Amino acid sequence: MNLTAVTVPEEVEARHFLDSLTVALAFPDGLGGVGRLLDVGSGAGFPGLPLNLAFPGLRLALMDSVGKKTVFLRHLCDVLGLTDVEVYTGRAEALAHGEMREAFDGVVSRAVAPMNVLAELTLPFCRVGGLAVAMKSEDSAEEVAQAERAIGVLGGRLEKVVAVRLEELGERRSLVVVRKVSPTPERYPRRPGIPAKRSL
Numbered sequence: 001m002n003l004t005a006v007t008v009p010e011e012v013e014a015r016h017f018l019d020s021l022t023v024a025l026a027f028p029d030g031l032g033g034v035g036r037l038l039d040v041g042s043g044a045g046f047p048g049l050p051l052n053l054a055f056p057g058l059r060l061a062l063m064d065s066v067g068k069k070t071v072f073l074r075h076l077c078d079v080l081g082l083t084d085v086e087v088y089t090g091r092a093e094a095l096a097h098g099e100m101r102e103a104f105d106g107v108v109s110r111a112v113a114p115m116n117v118l119a120e121l122t123l124p125f126c127r128v129g130g131l132a133v134a135m136k137s138e139d140s141a142e143e144v145a146q147a148e149r150a151i152g153v154l155g156g157r158l159e160k161v162v163a164v165r166l167e168e169l170g171e172r173r174s175l176v177v178v179r180k181v182s183p184t185p186e187r188y189p190r191r192p193g194i195p196a197k198r199s200l
Helices: 009-026 048-054 067-080 115-125 141-153
Strands: 036-040 059-064 085-089 104-110 126-137 156-164 173-180
Touching: 009 048, 009 104, 009 126, 009 156, 009 173, 036 048, 036 115, 048 059, 048 067, 048 085, 059 067, 067 085, 104 115, 115 126, 115 141, 115 173, 126 156, 141 156
Parallel strands: 036 059, 036 104, 059 085, 104 126
Antiparallel strands: 126 173, 156 173
16 A cells, blocks of 8 residues: 555564554553544554554544545454544545534644644644644754644643653654643634645
8 A cells, every 4th residue: 555664564563553652651641531532644544543452442533635545544444343443534624624623532643744734733623621642753842832822823732742762763752742721713724725835
């Protein structure tokens, strides 16, 4: 399916599976208290599927705008017998105005967009009181600072940045954790493509 350039088994274990599992560090109970989790821009299923396998009580939703990827994800869920995983095909800007709006306890994303754009693509899905977690490189401080206004407009508040330092990953990462403190204004997210073209 050509969904990842990483094909060496040891690298897949570290750079996809282990990296995905670090998301649990962002949640107070390690995802134990999270009922519904949405993975925005899931691609080949990371970080969502490893988290679902590690935390069986999690109700997971995977979302991607590319049909080829979601066909693969549905096939993978069938092969693994994952009956509690929902797969959605579509853009976040459109799906966030339907039944998925503010329906998730946690929203995660990996390698999707800059933080000020990502806030508009993730926070509308998060319930008030829930967490949106962005997987970023270690040097994300400037990106996060530039996104604080957008985060506030969208009903969020930067809660913390968790440093991830695992020798197996080969490089340091960070988890940007945003708490949803108020409902996202109805006009957000804007039309498909607009958040990236005219970021808040």
